[in-house]
């Protein structure tokens with residue numbers, strides 16, 4: 406039953422499902438954008454060899470079902486009107502009957518996803534960039550190994566018989582989920598534009614696929630990689646199929662939206678936040694003065710503009726890929742949360758840290774933050790790292806250097822290995838990541854963006870030190886949403902839009918769901 410816009414039944418709900426790198430989350434969200442219920446569940450990852458990262462679409466769907474069932478427990482299901490998915494931009498491979506195909510030399514079909522952070526296709530991306538094809542202008546001038554074309558070429562060159570020749574469907578993970586829920590193999594404009602070289606204005610470019618040696622994908626009007634393309638939030642087919650409804654514990658037929666990549670859902674969830682009354686530079690200014698930074702395993706820096714802006718080393722400009730009618734530039738750091746975890750967990754005194762944090766019922770990060778407060782004495786915390794510096798490109802540099810060959814570095818190491826050393830190394834890592842954000846902002850501003858305020862979300866935005874260092878090092882105020890799970894709010898906005906209850910996924914003064922008032926969290930320390 407469609408409820409006309411402006412005459413919404415009170416008490417409607419929308420379900421958002423967010424598939425991050427490390428876990429799957431679901432939320433039940435009401436019409437005001439308030440999270441009513443939340444659940445999460447970790448997902449498996451495999452690293453069969455260095456730089457190969459794989460997942461299973463069956464595992465991920467099963468996790469989506471577990472968390473969705475949890476968040477709707479005890480709710481009158483008739484009040485749920487829409488479902489939206491976001492996910493990492495990983496590559497899902499299915500055969501012609503939509504069964505999983507192996508993306509690995511072991512031939513394990515369960516592992517049918519090449520994850521976004523997989524860097525196996527280094528030789529392929531190098532050759533793609535050597536073509537200097539015009540589509541590369543729209544990915545910051547250099548294609549990233551994390552995009553789909555090099556991964557597809559790797560599959561063709563390395564797993565021809567076991568995978569490539571049998572493949573019927575290559576999906577971006579967000580599109581796989583909306584297909585699984587509806588049976589409609591449409592692709593979201595977001596995933597195709599951002600990761601597959603599709604143009605919102607001109608569609609696919611045959612000459613690109615021919616020149617890189619993937620001309621076979623042009624067959625049947627690009628049937629294997631998508632020929633029906635919908636804007637994020639568009640309603641798919643007849644909604645949730647009876648089979649998927651049973652899996653998810655939701656009513657069949659509810660609206661399901663064309664999806665978003667996770668960073669874009671986070672961007673949508675925060676960039677239009679109401680900041681009136683805080684005296685921020687962005688108050689009363691166009692939404693283009695805001696930069697959404699979605700910080701999880703990786704960090705993604707999403708800036709929008711009315712006209713296309715070409716920023717060397719920063720992905721895009723992508724038209725309508727996040728906010729309809731706006732161009733998007735997406736800067737990024739491939740590992741941020743993952744790097745902090747790596748540095749802290751790999752340190753000799755990590756077991757001691759863990760034991761001390763557990764004894765205080767704190768996370769290791771809360772413990773480290775209070776330890777830094779203790780050892781800084783009267784000086785600002787940032788000064789603790791005058792002799793210790795980290796270069797954070799342990800997994801290459803996504804933006805603005807766009808060089809996947811770069812490696813990480815630490816200078817200023819001593820022989821001591823106590824908790825103070827670990828805390829200072831952790832601080833230096835956080836600072837290095839914040840300097841990376843500053844470099845990305847500088848590149849965006851040089852090219853024509855004018856950014857005054859940061860809007861952070863994602864797991865790392867729950868870390869006060871990470872937030873404060875971003876404010877200090879960029880010199881910009883950082884706004885956090887009252888609703889910490891902003892990525893999920895973005896996913897729920899999609900479901901709300903697909904239900905027809907809201908006209909669009911628009912942001913700004915004339916908002917849909919999902920934009921509660923946002924307190925200003927951090928100002929740069931003077």
Ligand SMILES: Nc1ncnc2c1ncn2[C@@H]1O[C@H](COP(=O)(O)OP(=O)(O)O)[C@@H](O)[C@H]1O
Nearest residue numbers: 425426427428701702742770863864865867868
């Ligand atoms: N409360 C917290 N304090 C500090 N770090 C956190 C907190 N919660 C999550 N993180 C960090 O955020 C990262 C994961 O963020 P998340 O958004 O869940 O990632 P993803 O979407 O990639 O799965 C991890 O590195 C984790 O250590």
Ligand SMILES: O=C(CO)[C@H](O)[C@H](O)COP(=O)(O)O
Nearest residue numbers: 425426493494668701702703
């Ligand atoms: O490339 C990306 C977005 O375009 C993201 O880095 C990728 O989707 C992973 O996200 P997360 O770090 O939140 O798991």
